[in-house]
Amino acid sequence: MKTQSVLVLGNGPINMDISSEVNHFDRVVRFNFCSGFPEHLGEKCTDLWLSSRGKQAKKLAENFPKFNMENLQSVVLTEPAPNPFKQYLFKTIKRKGKIDFSNDIINNIENKHIVSRLDKQYRRDHLIDLLKLGKPDHKPICPSSGLLAIAHFIERGHKVTIAGFGFQGWKRHPWRLEKKKVSQWVERGNVCWLNLDSTPNC
Numbered sequence: 001m002k003t004q005s006v007l008v009l010g011n012g013p014i015n016m017d018i019s020s021e022v023n024h025f026d027r028v029v030r031f032n033f034c035s036g037f038p039e040h041l042g043e044k045c046t047d048l049w050l051s052s053r054g055k056q057a058k059k060l061a062e063n064f065p066k067f068n069m070e071n072l073q074s075v076v077l078t079e080p081a082p083n084p085f086k087q088y089l090f091k092t093i094k095r096k097g098k099i100d101f102s103n104d105i106i107n108n109i110e111n112k113h114i115v116s117r118l119d120k121q122y123r124r125d126h127l128i129d130l131l132k133l134g135k136p137d138h139k140p141i142c143p144s145s146g147l148l149a150i151a152h153f154i155e156r157g158h159k160v161t162i163a164g165f166g167f168q169g170w171k172r173h174p175w176r177l178e179k180k181k182v183s184q185w186v187e188r189g190n191v192c193w194l195n196l197d198s199t200p201n202c
Contacts, residue, residue: 003157003158003159004026004027004158004159005024005025005026005027005158005159005161006025006026006027006028006029006153006158006159006160006161007021007022007025007027007028007029007161007162007163007194008029008146008149008150008153008160008161008162008163009022009028009029009030009031009034009041009162009163009164010031010146010162010163010164010165010166011031011032011033011034011035011164012164012165012166013164013166014040014041014163014164014196015040016040016196017040018040018041018042018163018194018196019039019040019041019042019043020042021042021194022041022042022043022044023042023044025044025161026046027046027047027073027153027158028042028044028045028046028047029045029046029047029048029049029149029153030045030047030048030049031048031049031050031145031146031149032049032050032051032056032060032065032145033059033060033065034048034065034067035164036065037065037067043067043068044071045067045068045071045072046071046072046073046074047072047073047074047075047076047149048072048074048075048076049075049076049078049145049148049149050075050076050077050078050105051077051078051079051145052077052078052079052100052101052102052105052117053079053082053097053098053099053100053101054096054097054098054099055096055097057079057099057100057101057102057105058096058099058101060101060105061101061104061105062104064105064108069109069110069111072109072111072114073114074114074116075106075109075114075115075116076115076116076117076118076149076152077102077105077106077115077116077117077118078117078118078145078148079100079102079117079118080117080118080119080120080123081102081117081119082100082102086098087099087100118148122148123142123143123148124142126143126147126148126151127140127142127143127174129181130143130147130174130177130178130181131174131177133177133180133181134176134177134180136174136176136177137171137174137175137176138171138172138174139172140172140173140174140177141172141173142172142173143173143174143178144169144170144173144175144178146165146178147173147178147181147182150162150182150185150191154185154190154191160185160190160191160192161191161192161193161194162182162191162192162193162194163193163194163196165182167179167182
């Protein structure tokens with residue numbers, strides 16, 4: 001597989017105009033609503049990672065972000081395939097955080113062949129790896145989509161640059177441990193932070 005330059009663009013605040021830098025990467029990974037595609041973050045998106053359950057997914061299903069899908073190579077749903085019986089139960093008892101909106105979300109993707117899912121084992125393996133770094137602040141359920149996306153591209157031998165990661169949000173992601181893991185990757189040369197002044201800080 002050819003090594004590609006990959007920018008994983010989190011939804012944390014970025015105030016600098018990086019639109020020109022974004023276009024220089026072979027692949028640009030974004031998440032969910034992509035921070036609304038503000039002009040200063042550019043338009044390029046080759047990989048879109050989406051939540052498929054809970055409030056965020058419901059919002060995506062009802063108001064999918066508008067953007068040019070011409071460059072889109074991959075769409076990854078970050079929750080495993082739903083169990084039909086459990087989904088019926090969750091809807092019956094109105095367990096909103098567990099309801100899956102995959103089908104509604106996928107309907108917004110022009111090329112259905114580029115859609116895939118993370119499986120339970122992949123998420124579990126990376127959570128186990130994170131827990132080796134210390135005790136989390138809260139009982140974690142899974143790593144964040146951002147951490148899993150970074151790992152995904154590292155594992156495929158690509159040159160990964162990141163920006164827009166603040167390591168905060170839903171308390172069931174082990175943010176402090178994820179920050180440690182990313183620091184390890186940076187030290188090992190697996191990842192570099194985008195230098196918001198000029199070029200990638202590798």
